[in-house]
Amino acid sequence: MRIGELAVRTGVSRRSLRYYEDQGLLVSARSPSGQRHYDEEHVRRVRLIRSFLAAGMSSGTIAEMVPCMAEPSRGRAERALVLMGDERERLCSALDGLAAARRELDRLIEVNRRYLAADEQS
Amino acid sequence: MRIGELAVRTGVSRRSLRYYEDQGLLVSARSPSGQRHYDEEHVRRVRLIRSFLAAGMSSGTIAEMVPCMAEPSRGRAERALVLMGDERERLCSALDGLAAARRELDRLIEVNRRYLAADEQS
DNA sequence: GTAACCCTTGACATCCATGTGAGGGGCAAG
DNA sequence: CTTGCCCCTCACATGGATGTCAAGGGTTAC
Numbered sequence: 001m002r003i004g005e006l007a008v009r010t011g012v013s014r015r016s017l018r019y020y021e022d023q024g025l026l027v028s029a030r031s032p033s034g035q036r037h038y039d040e041e042h043v044r045r046v047r048l049i050r051s052f053l054a055a056g057m058s059s060g061t062i063a064e065m066v067p068c069m070a071e072p073s074r075g076r077a078e079r080a081l082v083l084m085g086d087e088r089e090r091l092c093s094a095l096d097g098l099a100a101a102r103r104e105l106d107r108l109i110e111v112n113r114r115y116l117a118a119d120e121q122s
Numbered sequence: 123m124r125i126g127e128l129a130v131r132t133g134v135s136r137r138s139l140r141y142y143e144d145q146g147l148l149v150s151a152r153s154p155s156g157q158r159h160y161d162e163e164h165v166r167r168v169r170l171i172r173s174f175l176a177a178g179m180s181s182g183t184i185a186e187m188v189p190c191m192a193e194p195s196r197g198r199a200e201r202a203l204v205l206m207g208d209e210r211e212r213l214c215s216a217l218d219g220l221a222a223a224r225r226e227l228d229r230l231i232e233v234n235r236r237y238l239a240a241d242e243q244s
Numbered sequence: 245g246t247a248a249c250c251c252t253t254g255a256c257a258t259c260c261a262t263g264t265g266a267g268g269g270g271c272a273a274g
Numbered sequence: 275c276t277t278g279c280c281c282c283t284c285a286c287a288t289g290g291a292t293g294t295c296a297a298g299g300g301t302t303a304c
Contacts, residue, residue, distance in 0.1 A: 004250065014251090015292060033300055035251055048226060054216075055223035058290075065230065074241055077234050084231050091224045094176075098220065101177035102213045104170060108187065109206050112199050119196055126280065136281090137262060155270055157281055180260075 003028075006038045010046040017046070023059040025049050025066060055091060125150075128160045132168040139168070145181040147171050147188060177213060 007014045020026040021036070026045060028036035045066075052062045065080050065087070129136045142148040143158070148167060150158035167188075174184050187202050187209070 002251070013292075015294085018253090019291070031251095031300090033251085034253090035300070051219065051223045051226055053291080054219050072237055074238070077238050077241075081231065081234050081238070084227060084234065088224065088227055088231070091220060091227065095217065095220050095224070097173065097176050098213060098217050101173045101179075102210065102217070104173055105206060105210055105213065109203065109210070112203050112206065115194055116196070116199050116203070119199075124281070135262075137264085140283090141261070153270090153281095155281085156283090157270075175261080 001038045001042075003036050003038070006042060006046065009043055010050070012046055012050065020046070020049055020059070024063040025059060027067075056094060057087060061087060123160045123164075125158050125160070128164060128168065131165055132172070134168055134172065142168070142171055142181070146185040147181060149189075178216060179209060183209060 001009075003014050003017055006012075007017060010017075017026065017036075021028055026042065026049065028038060028042070031037055048066065049062060052066075053059070061083065064083055123131075125136050125139055128134075129139060132139075139148065139158075143150055148164065148171065150160060150164070153159055170188065171184060174188075175181070179187075183205065186205055
């Protein structure tokens with residue numbers, strides 16, 4: 001599969017896919033003429049990248065975590081493990097923050113509802 | 123309280139506080155010489171803004187939601203209510219996405235642990 | 245071989261919250 | 275009055291993921 005198909009299958013623009021490769025998140029096989037070729041594994045990888053990006057990780061961070069799946073080494077794995085711990089911490093805080101924001105939002109919604117209901121009365 | 127104190131009390135830079143005002147998120151009383159003055163209510167407001175910004179809302183979105191607390195009107199409140207519903211939806215998706223990312227991360231951590239444990243053996 | 249469509253790299257553009265610096269005024273204590 | 279520290283506005287810079295455009299080559303089918 002070439003980049004266009006991967007883009008369609010993952011819903012990620014070609015531009016972004018090339019960017020991910022540039023950042024070391026995604027490795028493609030190249031045809032003699034330089035065109036990128038991908039397989040099913042790449043589809044899963046792209047989904048993982050998106051998930052992590054959407055969770056607020058930088059491409060640099062992902063680049064240090066994910067590729068150690070490809071060519072693992074002791075040092076790499078140890079560093080990655082530390083990083084992953086940090087990121088997990090971050091994720092948990094973000095989750096808390098989001099939940100708190102939702103509560104605030106619910107409160108605002110309630111206040112607004114009451115306001116409209118009172119307005120209805122008058 | 124002037125802007126410096128508000129900055130310290132909320133942990134938000136003066137620059138950002140001025141930016142919030144610029145975007146219509148925060149309204150300050152001005153002294154004759156133009157200096158901004160704030161009270162306890164502003165502290166709470168800034169915390170709310172931060173919470174929403176951290177949750178990924180744009181300042182424009184917040185600007186349409188929050189100020190209708192100050193000078194409410196029927197139309198404003200109705201529009202805000204719709205917007206808040208949308209944002210709540212977004213928040214829920216984001217929450218799901220974050221939780222999913224954490225699961226993926228936990229899986230990676232586990233894989234990495236196993237790898238290191240196996241390496242230990244050899 | 246030529247049309248139609250995909251791909252390549254490179255570079256400049258965009259958005260948004262912030263940082264940063266310049267140039268200037270406000271206000272309190274010595 | 276001066277020193278020190280806070281404040282003001284304006285404006286340009288930054289970073290990170292993407293969009294977009296240009297100039298050119300690859301691939302496939304007729």
